[in-house]
Structure formats: C-alpha cells, structure tokens
Amino acid sequence: MKLFTSVHDVNDINALAAEALELKQNPYAHQHLGKNKTLGLVFLNPSLRTRMSTQKAALNLGMNVMVLNIDKEGWALELQDGAIMNGGTVEHVREAAAVMGQYVDIIGVRSFPGLKDREEDYSEAIFNKFVQYCGVAVVSLESATRHPLQSLADLVTIQELKKTARPKVVLAWAPHIKALPQAVPNSFAEWMCKADVDFTIAHPAGYELNTDFTNGATITHNLDEALTGADFVYVKNWSAYEPYGKVLPGNEDWMLNNDKLKITNDARVMHCLPVRRNLELSDEILDGPNSVVVHEAGNRVWAAQAVLKQMLEEI
Numbered sequence: 500m501k502l503f504t505s506v507h508d509v510n511d512i513n514a515l516a517a518e519a520l521e522l523k524q525n526p527y528a529h530q531h532l533g534k535n536k537t538l539g540l541v542f543l544n545p546s547l548r549t550r551m552s553t554q555k556a557a558l559n560l561g562m563n564v565m566v567l568n569i570d571k572e573g574w575a576l577e578l579q580d581g582a583i584m585n586g587g588t589v590e591h592v593r594e595a596a597a598v599m600g601q602y603v604d605i606i607g608v609r610s611f612p613g614l615k616d617r618e619e620d621y622s623e624a625i626f627n628k629f630v631q632y633c634g635v636a637v638v639s640l641e642s643a644t645r646h647p648l649q650s651l652a653d654l655v656t657i658q659e660l661k662k663t664a665r666p667k668v669v670l671a672w673a674p675h676i677k678a679l680p681q682a683v684p685n686s687f688a689e690w691m692c693k694a695d696v697d698f699t700i701a702h703p704a705g706y707e708l709n710t711d712f713t714n715g716a717t718i719t720h721n722l723d724e725a726l727t728g729a730d731f732v733y734v735k736n737w738s739a740y741e742p743y744g745k746v747l748p749g750n751e752d753w754m755l756n757n758d759k760l761k762i763t764n765d766a767r768v769m770h771c772l773p774v775r776r777n778l779e780l781s782d783e784i785l786d787g788p789n790s791v792v793v794h795e796a797g798n799r800v801w802a803a804q805a806v807l808k809q810m811l812e813e814i
C-alpha cells in the first residue's frame with residue numbers, strides 16, 4: 500500500500516481489520532520492518548488520538564517518528580497554485596511537501612475542510628498536493644472528506660465486540676453548536692457499506708450526506724425507527740452538505756440518552772471523539788456501561804499499525 504486515503508485503497512477490509520486485531524495480540528512482532536524507517540506526521544489542524552495512536556503504532560513497528568504542527572510551527576504555507584506570494588504566506592506546499600519527502604519514508608497528513616467552498620473541499624485539493632509533491636507513501640490523518648484510520652478502528656471495534664454475525668449498525672446524527680466536517684460520517688458510511696453489517700443512517704431532514712459515500716445504506720429521518728434493535732450506535736454530528744457547511748436550526752432532541760438506548764438491542768455506543776458532553780452525547784451514556792468510546796480510541800493504535808505495516812512491507 501502506497502496511499503491510504505479511503506476504503507478504496509484497501510483490497511480486503513476484513514483482512515486488514517483482522518490484521519489489526521492480530522497486532523493487538525502481538526504488538527512488537529514486526530519491529531524489523533520499521534528499523535531505520537521514519538514516519539513524518541504533519542498537522543494543519545489539532546489532534547489528540549490520531550497524533551498519539553499513529554506515533555505509538557510507528558514505535559511498535561520500530562520506526563522513528565517526527566511530528567510537525569505545520570499550522571503553528573511551520574512557515575505560513577501557501578496552498579494555491581499560481582499565487583503571487585506577496586502576502587502572509589512564506590512557503591508553497593510544492594516545496595514544503597517535497598522537502599519533507601526527503602526526510603521521511605511515510606508521511607501522514609491532517610487537513611480539515613474549510614467548509615466554505617464545497618467543490619474545493621471535495622476535490623481534496625490540499626491533501627492531494629501533499630500526495631503529489633512529497634514523493635513518498637502517504638496516509639490520511641483525516642482529510643477534508645474522509646477519516647480512514649478512524650473508520651478502520653471503528654470496523655475493528657465492531658468486529659471485536661459484535662455478538663451476532665451481521666450486527667445492526669446505526670450512524671446517528673447528533674446536535675452541535677459548530678459546523679463540523681462530513682469527513683467522519685462520510686468515511687464511516689463508506690466503510691460500513693462494504694462491511695458485513697446491516698447499516699442504517701439516521702439524521703434530521705437537511706443533513707443528507709453526499710450519496711457517493713452512502714450507497715447501500717438504509718437512510719431515515721426517524722431516529723427511534725433506526726435505533727430499534729441496533730447493536731451499535733455510532734454518534735456523530737456533521738454540518739449540512741446542502742447548503743454546504745451550515746448548521747440548521749433545531750434538532751436538539753437528537754442527543755442520545757438512556758431512554759433512547761432502551762429501544763436498541765443493548766447497543767454499544769461509539770463516537771470518534773472529541774465529544775462535547777451533554778450537547779452531542781449525555782453524561783449518562785458516556786459514563787454508563789454501553790459506551791465503548793475509550794476502547795474504540797484504543798483501537799486506533801492497531802488500525803494505524805496495520806496500515807503502516809502494509810506500507811513498510813512495500814518500501
């Protein structure tokens with residue numbers, strides 16, 4: 500694997516998830532693969548889990564890791580081609596990415612969408628420039644439209660905790676005060692549509708996702724109907740795709756609580772984190788026995804390690 504940006508870069512998602520669970524049992528078995536190899540992690544936006552779990556995964560594989568918070572510690576980066584750089588930006592991504600590629604064997608990049616220009620965000624303009632100019636293998640640490648390391652960790656978590664061969668998995672929209680990207684729900688939907696699960700997406704009218712990501716999912720505006728018999732509820736806010744990047748008024752009653760959980764099949768509750776308590780998810784759920792959000796975050800290590808291992812095997 501030279502590129503990990505979406506489910507489409509993976510031959511067999513079940514085999515990759517199984518490999519992640521094997522690595523969880525035996526984390527240090529492949530240290531020879533990473534010897535004298537370096538991972539560079541480049542952040543244009545904040546991160547806790549992706550940063551630490553991907554570093555830990557690389558260390559488990561015997562790699563060295565360098566982290567650059569380029570938004571805060573790098574030269575102000577120019578992302579537009581053809582720009583006359585007589586303003587605040589100092590260095591073009593063409594040079595910055597190419598230079599980083601001289602120092603590392605694999606680069607991870609995090610770049611969120613601006614949520615202003617849908618065409619630009621969905622073209623993955625920024626992420627693709629890193630891929631184009633760095634000249635080494637690239638792993639997405641969450642781009643404008645997808646978060647594949649998260650989705651793989653989510654699949655691993657479902658495979659690990661499921662009690663039936665084909666569990667019912669519900670992606671449930673939750674309220675938020677800010678406009679958040681569609682990357683996590685797009686990506687989760689695209690992975691679940693390929694997984695051996697019965698997959699439903701529930702959201703209020705107006706929060707339809709881009710259908711490129713939801714082909715094969717059952718989609719409803721009725722949360723109770725979706726939750727009925729659910730084995731896993733994946734809670735996440737996202738802003739509207741149309742009108743792009745907007746928060747629509749109302750829908751506060753979509754927050755999951757113990758009353759709503761009763762409709763489910765004693766569902767495990769998932770969230771990628773960070774989560775705003777009592778806005779997106781209630782204290783009673785997060786502190787209760789059905790929440791697996793910390794376990795899920797723990798699985799981020801094994802997901803990242805499975806991907807890095809496959810990349811190292813081809814270097």
Ligand SMILES: NCCC[C@H](NC(=O)CCC(=O)O)C(=O)O
Nearest residue numbers: 641677679680682683771772773
């Ligand atoms: N990487 C995990 C999620 C990142 C991002 N959440 C956020 O920006 C939360 C910000 C806030 O709650 O203010 C998202 O939803 O895509």
Ligand SMILES: NC(=O)OP(=O)(O)O
Nearest residue numbers: 546547548549771772
């Ligand atoms: N879930 C996730 O990607 O978390 P961070 O944004 O903290 O990396």
